[in-house]
Amino acid sequence: MTRNHGEFINVAHIEPQSHIYGPGKRFVIWLQGCSLACPGCWNEEMWSFKPKTLIHRDELLARILATQDIDGITVLGGEPLQQADNVIWLLNRIKKDSNLSTFLYTGYEQQELHTMGLWHGLNTLCDMIAVGRYKQEDRNTNRQWVGSENQALIYPEGSGENMPQSEQNEVEIIIHSDGALTVLGFPDTEMVDLIKQI
């Protein structure tokens, strides 16, 4: 399965105004495709590289810039850096064309990003980076913004964000107009069970 769709980004999900993936209200994009395949991953359905929704990067940028009343964007997945060219292009354009802050999640470790030659660019373009595989055995749903103990939250030099990470669990539940629910964040098992009962 090809991972390269040129200037099209393989998108799994978009939440235009979420409140739990970084400081403030953010345009959140989950990218489709991840070969890291961490055991116990919350989003296994985002592993496949089969196109979910292909969106031209210009269109995605336009949608972000047209969204009112947001403080930043957050990119996660899937593994965003397995679509690195388009992700870096997008982060670059966001920095050039707006005052939005940028938060990137990646399953790669910082050292791997150096090896891949991505660290310098990300360090310049991101206000926050969450790095590291999700480790099921180190799962901790009480670390704001990340899911396991080993994952590190980095504020690159020059970051416009300084909101410290808290010890808290965050879940966002979106009730759609037909009564359907979308659950985002880090719900524990009890919460998941309760939601399933609704």
Next chain:
Amino acid sequence: MSAVIKTTTPFTIQEVLLEALEAVGAEPETVTTESLQVQSHRGGLKVGDILTNRTDYNGPQHFRFEGGRWILRHDSDEMNGIVTAVGAASREYRRVAQFLASVSKEYGAAYQRHLDKLAEQERARVEEARKARVEATRKQVITNAKAQGYSVKEVRNGNKIQVVLTRTV
């Protein structure tokens, strides 16, 4: 002497027929127990009949609900046919066939309005049910979250409700 002429258009809905009769200036009036004391007809009147402002030898021409439809009862020869309009624009007596053709036409238009009204009522009912379902879900989400020790912040975003749950360790 009296005969019943069946109309070609089945007038099946009282509300629609009344609207059509109003539209043609027939000044419909539904017979009640009280009005039976002052109204008469050679063939008899019943509570629920719909009187018009047209009369003939037998008395006021009127509609009666029979066999699932409203039927105009009148003298077969329309002898002494007149219009006893109170407020109608015209007192010209038109033959029954002509009158019923007019009523049929207005009935069709009124029937369409009736369908639109029913559709609107159904749309409103479905919309109310949807709102109730969303509200019930919202309450349940919040109740469950609070029971789990979360603090709850609610944000309305267009037609969506975003519930942000935070539980500090």
